[in-house]
Structure formats: C-alpha cells, structure tokens
Amino acid sequence: MNRFISIDDAALRDAADPLAPLRAEFHLPTRDGEEVIYLTGNSLGLQPRGTEAALRTELESWQKYGVEAHFHGPNPWMPYHERLTDSLARLAGVKPTEVVAMGSLTGNLHTLLASFYRPTAERPLLMCEAKAFPSDQYALASQAQWHADGELFEIRGTDPEGAPTPDEVLAAIEAHGRRGATLLMGGVHYFTGRSYPIAEITAAAQAKGMLVGWDLAHAMGNVPLKLHEWGVDFAAWCSYKYLNSSPGGVAGLYVHERHHGPEVFRLAGWWGHDKATRFAMPPEFVPEASAEAWQWSNAPVLGMAAQRAALDLFDRADLNAYRAKSLAMTDVLLGMLDHLAAQTGQEIKVLTPRAAKDRGCQVSVQFVGRDRRFFDYLVSKGVYADWREPGTVRMAVAPLYSSYRDLARLEALLAESLTK
Numbered sequence: 025m026n027r028f029i030s031i032d033d034a035a036l037r038d039a040a041d042p043l044a045p046l047r048a049e050f051h052l053p054t055r056d057g058e059e060v061i062y063l064t065g066n067s068l069g070l071q072p073r074g075t076e077a078a079l080r081t082e083l084e085s086w087q088k089y090g091v092e093a094h095f096h097g098p099n100p101w102m103p104y105h106e107r108l109t110d111s112l113a114r115l116a117g118v119k120p121t122e123v124v125a126m127g128s129l130t131g132n133l134h135t136l137l138a139s140f141y142r143p144t145a146e147r148p149l150l151m152c153e154a155k156a157f158p159s160d161q162y163a164l165a166s167q168a169q170w171h172a173d174g175e176l177f178e179i180r181g182t183d184p185e186g187a188p189t190p191d192e193v194l195a196a197i198e199a200h201g202r203r204g205a206t207l208l209m210g211g212v213h214y215f216t217g218r219s220y221p222i223a224e225i226t227a228a229a230q231a232k233g234m235l236v237g238w239d240l241a242h243a244m245g246n247v248p249l250k251l252h253e254w255g256v257d258f259a260a261w262c263s264y265k266y267l268n269s270s271p272g273g274v275a276g277l278y279v280h281e282r283h284h285g286p287e288v289f290r291l292a293g294w295w296g297h298d299k300a301t302r303f304a305m306p307p308e309f310v311p312e313a314s315a316e317a318w319q320w321s322n323a324p325v326l327g328m329a330a331q332r333a334a335l336d337l338f339d340r341a342d343l344n345a346y347r348a349k350s351l352a353m354t355d356v357l358l359g360m361l362d363h364l365a366a367q368t369g370q371e372i373k374v375l376t377p378r379a380a381k382d383r384g385c386q387v388s389v390q391f392v393g394r395d396r397r398f399f400d401y402l403v404s405k406g407v408y409a410d411w412r413e414p415g416t417v418r419m420a421v422a423p424l425y426s427s428y429r430d431l432a433r434l435e436a437l438l439a440e441s442l443t444k
C-alpha cells in the first residue's frame with residue numbers, strides 16, 4: 025500500500041516545523057523501548073522536562089524557610105499565582121486583570137455561576153449544549169435546581185451524539201433567549217472536537233440580554249481565543265489537558281473587567297479580598313478589583329510551580345505557528361484516514377467538522393464495525409488515544425510535542441491493524 029505520509033515526507037515536514045525543537049522539552053512515554061504515539065494530550069498533557077526542577081525549587085524553599093518562604097526564596101509564595109497571570113492572559117486573549125489561576129474547573133464553574141447565573145421568574149433559563157461533558161451536565165443541573173426560579177435548557181442538535189451545531193445554538197438563542205438568564209457552553213466539544221464560534225454565539229445571546237460564559241477545557245491551549253475582544257462575560261478551564269500542567273493541576277478563570285465592581289455578588293474567600301488590607305483581616309469582604317476577587321484560597325504552590333514550567337514552553341511558542349501546526353497536522357490526519365478508508369475498504373466516519381474554523385487539535389472518528397480488540401492492538405503498538413463504544417477513537421495532536429513522524433508511524437500501524 026502506498027502511504028499518505030511516508031516517514032521521509034514526515035522528516036521533511038518536521039525539519040520545516042518552527043515548533044519542532046519544543047518536543048525535546050517533554051518526557052515522551054515509551055513502550056517496548058520506543059516512544060509512544062501520544063494522541064491524548066486532550067486528556068492529560070505530557071510532562072515538561074522543566075516540571076521537576078520547578079517543583080524542587082519550591083520544595084527547597086519550604087525546606088529552607090518554612091512559613092517564611094511566603095516572603096523569601098526565588099519565588100516568594102505570597103503572590104505566587106501572579107506568576108501565571110500573563111501567560112494565561114496571552115492564551116485566553118484577555119487583560120491580565122481579567123484572569124486568575126485557581127481552583128478546579130468544576131469548582132470554578134460553580135463559583136462563576138454563583139455570580140453570573142441569577143435566574144428570575146422572567147428569565148429562568150440556564151442554557152447549555154446537550155451532550156456536554158458529564159461534569160458540566162451535573163454542575164449545571166445542580167445550579168438550576170439550587171435556585172427557586174432556575175431551569176436548565178439543553179440545546180439539542182443533530183451533530184454526532186446530539187450536540188448542537190452553531191446554527192442550532194443560534195436558533196435556540198433566537199427562540200428562547202428572552203427567557204434566558206445565562207448561556208454556558210463548551211468552547212470546543214470534548215467528544216466531537218467541534219470548535220464553536222465563540223464571538224458570534226456570545227454576541228447573539230448578549231443581544232437577548234443574557235450573560236455568556238464558556239467552558240474552555242478543550243479550548244485553552246488549542247484554538248485561538250480573544251475573550252476580551254469578543255466581550256465574553258466569564259470563562260473557566262482546566263490546565264492538565266492541552267496546558268500540560270500536571271494531573272488535576274490548578275485550573276483558571278476569566279471575568280470580563282465590566283464585572284469587576286464591588287456590587288457583583290461573589291461567593292467570597294479571603295484570597296479574593298483587597299490585598300492592601302487582607303492581613304488586617306477586617307470583618308467585611310472588600311473584593312480586589314480584578315478577576316482575583318473570585319479566589320477563595322491561598323495558592324497551591326506546588327501545582328502552580330508545575331503550571332509555571334508548562335507555561336514557559338507556551339511562552340516560547342508563536343501562537344500563529346501553533347495554530348498553523350495544529351491545522352496542518354489535523355489536515356494530514358484527516359487525509360490519512362480518508363486514504364486508509366479508500367485503500368482498505370474500512371468505513372471510517374469522521375465526527376469532527378472538516379472546516380478549519382470548526383475544529384482544533386482533535387479528530388474524532390468512528391471505525392465502523394470495529395470492537396475493542398482493534399483499539400487494544402493499537403495501544404499494544406504504542407498508539408495512545410481514547411476509545412469509546414461504538415468503534416470511536418478520539419485523537420488529538422499537541423503542537424508543542426507532536427511530530428509528523430508520529431503521524432507517519434500512526435498510518436503504518438493503522439494500515440496494519442485494518443488489514444489484519
């Protein structure tokens with residue numbers, strides 16, 4: 025069988041890739057002595073080589089200074105979270121005052137909704153996409169239940185698995201937006217890999233008088249974001265997927281500066297209190313005039329140290345080159361899958377939209393009629409992807425460490441397993 029991408033083609037493309045040198049900054053897992061083809065950066069990103077030293081630095085500060093490490097050592101802990109702010113602001117496309125590293129994704133969704141989902145009898149609806157990630161479904165349902173006037177409205181659709189297309193979202197906003205309090209959606213759908221037009225959907229829902237937030241778990245470090253310019257009200261993300269910041273790593277949130285005033289209701293904690301008087305510990309909460317006002321607790325320094333090491337690598341990457349590589353690699357992946365289908369007669373259904381504007385790093389496909397043995401064989405050969413019945417495989421490239429050689433090796437292994 026001739027190949028869609030040969031090892032030689034791949035070598036040429038890797039040589040021309042401006043991001044290729046960053047691969048050496050990561051630990052690539054191995055299997056039977058060979059680097060695996062790692063396609064699950066959308067689930068857990070790989071460990072940067074700098075992570076260990078970053079953790080060691082803070083462990084040493086703790087050893088040497090104890091509590092005084094809040095003020096001493098190379099990175100005093102008191103303002104530690106601020107060390108992440110600029111890098112996160114760049115990836116989210118926001119002002120540094122609008123972003124903070126904190127908490128966990130689901131926890132951040134809850135604390136943001138406490139501020140930005142305040143249903144009334146006239147506007148009861150919390151609108152979201154059907155077939156959202158399970159944690160979001162549970163979190164949003166409980167938010168709607170919590171308020172006497174709350175009501176969840178899932179926008180159903182015709183995409184694979186029943187998630188809505190952008191047109192179906194816009195139609196639902198048009199039809200029901202006047203009863204909507206808040207729209208909260210995933211920016212990139214975790215299952216299909218569809219990237220939603222955040223600016224357009226945000227503007228449509230806001231025109232109906234709704235507040236609009238986005239879950240960017242699969243969007244941060246994946247697709248280009250300009251949350252401030254798009255006028256998005258709020259957003260949250262986790263950092264262990266494309267951001268490579270360690271399992272369960274510290275999450276983040278964004279709040280547009282128009283909501284930074286003291287009149288906004290917040291579920292408060294001491295780290296959100298005005299820094300100037302935080303340690304005077306006055307009885308009344310005075311919020312910081314920034315996204316930091318949503319912080320509850322002091323910084324989990326070790327987790328943030330790991331995230332700092334991961335963001336150092338993003339800081340070195342030109343984001344246009346990052347997006348270009350993501351699209352070029354997923355183009356190769358899609359072309360390769362079509363080629364394999366034609367050559368082997370295997371039906372391969374692509375669940376991810378093909379247009380560049382509608383996708384990021386992930387390609388989800390169904391190998392029709394294949395069962396788990398097909399996938400287990402791939403894993404045994406060092407292809408790490410994500411399996412879901414029936415026959416569905418989610419594969420994500422990660423522009424900081426994925427190579428075209430990975431794709432060439434993937435094609436050979438897929439060809440072999442489909443003709444076995």
Ligand SMILES: *Cc1c(COP(=O)(O)O)cnc(C)c1O
Pocket residue numbers: 128129130131157159160210214239241242262
């Ligand atoms: C990964 C993911 C989560 C996970 O939530 P945690 O609170 O980090 O466990 C939630 N929502 C979406 C959309 C995700 O992709």
